[in-house]
Amino acid sequence: MPGGRLTLDERRAIEAGIAEDLGYAQIARQIERPTSTVTREVVRNGGARGYRAEHAQTATHDRARRHGVDRADVAEASEVSALQPELDAFTDLLVATGLPRTASRVLVALYTTESSNLTARDLVAGLGVSAASISKAVGFLEAGGLVQRDVDAGTRRERYGLGDDIWEQSWAASRRANELWAIGAAELAGRYPESSRVRRRFEEAAEFFERLSRQMAGGPGPAVEPGLAETLKALARGGAPLTASQLEAALTPQQRRVLAGDSARS
Structure with a gap:
């Protein structure tokens, strides 16, 4: 199989194969390239619906110019993103926070494609998992407001x-989930006698999630106030815990003015 960067003719063949609803493996056999090469090419350049040969060709040359190197004679495998380890x-970080692994991989794949949208076939081929796994992962992300599904x-x-408002939607979904927790726990608490420890546990859960839901009702909070940011920077520079006078001494005159302005506004 040939190496090096895909040619414009090969990219046109990929575009034609997608239009004919061919699988990536079949397209790869036609142009005598590895299936992974075709999959990466399509996912990197807009997915099955958005892939255009001329655009992909131009984008590849643009990437090469930005990196200041000529990749014409470099094997396709060497074009794998240097950011992959990161x-x-x-992805591992998302998994550690409780997101299922396949859902984490789908979210990262959507974030790192220029078009920010992919088909199930794109994801199956790109991630090497089954269509059922993709469907389950997308359902999980959709329920959390992280992914939108279109036909x-x-x-x-x-x-x-x-x-465009993915994090606002995620915030709203999280608030709704907290409301459901509060309602469910309160209903179960009422099924137990007042003297029951089980009742008290459910009551505590209902109170907690109801309070959390109220706190989230106003939407995501603003960015850190400038004065607070300056205070945190001073604390970080201090290393050890600081007294109020030591903190004031650690601040620059400009930082003191910012803090004074914040205090006046509050």
């Missing part, structure tokens, strides 16, 4: 993408 680490009017295929 992306894998970020392509032309092909009737589902496309999964990131909305």
